[in-house]
Amino acid sequence: IVSLDTSIQTLTDLIQSQNLEFIMEAHDGLSAAVAAQAGFKALWASGLSISSSLGYRDANEASWTQMVDVVERMADASGLPILVDGDSGFGNFNNARLLAAKLQQRGASGVCLEDKGFPKMNSFVGNRHLLADVDEFSGRLRAVKDSVPDMVLVARIEALIAGYGLDEALERATAYADAGADAVLIHSRKSDAAEILEFTRQWAGKLPVVIVPTKYYKTPVSAYREAGISTVIWANHNMRAAIAAMRTTCGRIFAEESIASVEGDVATLEDVFGLLRYDELSAAEDRYLPKH
Ligand code: SPV
Ligand code: MG
Secondary structure, three states: OOOOOOOOOOHHHHHHOOOOEEEEEEOOHHHHHHHHHHOOOOEEEOHHHHHHHOOOOOOOOOOHHHHHHHHHHHHHHHOOOEEEEOOOOOOOHHHHHHHHHHHHHOOOOEEEEEOEOOOOOOOOOOOOOOEOOHHHHHHHHHHHHHHOOOOEEEEEEOOOOOOOOHHHHHHHHHHHHHOOOOEEEEOOOOOOOHHHHHHHHHHOOOOOEEEOOOOOOOOOHHHHHHHOOOEEEEOOHHHHHHHHHHHHHHHHHHHHOOOOOOHHHOOOHHHHHHHOOHHHHHHHHHHHOOOO
């Protein structure tokens, strides 16, 4: 059943909703506007996607202020609540709370922090994922919650990514809940959802569970609904779609030395002007510019 629930206005509503909810990745103002047009109620400001769109690797090569600047454009261009991938917080508790406060000032509704060190590495790359000390990471969470109490704080558990078992993941989830997290994100690099579903069963709803099924994409979402998972993040598909589309278009224009054959396969200029509300500017010109 697809619910046409209009009660979801904020990221808090979405995370606390009794229905399974979905958050779409965006990485700039344009992709944010496209996701809003598609009907998504909230956006994921993906570290991987924003890094990639800036030509960086997802290893904290982009500075935290570069990330904040992108998030501001996403918020302005979409009007949607944004959950920001804050990586590991760009340092200790102090860097994490500075980041969160600045994100809130610039229009973000929530921040997700993962229990690794700085610099982090994307969870699907290599095997050198060192977990942060539980107490030290809990301090990062407490500092963020104290600094921006009305921001949604998602604690991301990387234990399964780092090669530990469910016990370690559950222990960390409990500590992060005690530290003030509003939800836990349990991440996995497996191609099936078994460990995610077992985590959710044993966690027993102590806080909402958020998942990122990038690698276990074949699992039907009905399994998440039945398990009582709160929120699914489609974490990088605008960025990957853009690469595929740009590569095809560049390849054709290069080979054909012409733009004639791609015209029907790219967005029209009217589409671009519509997406970014040129009509609003035109109406404002009528109101505010002197009439001669
Ligand atoms: C991201 O989108 O940057 C994420 C999710 O953190 S993942 O790439 O799966 O680690
Ligand atoms: Mg990330």
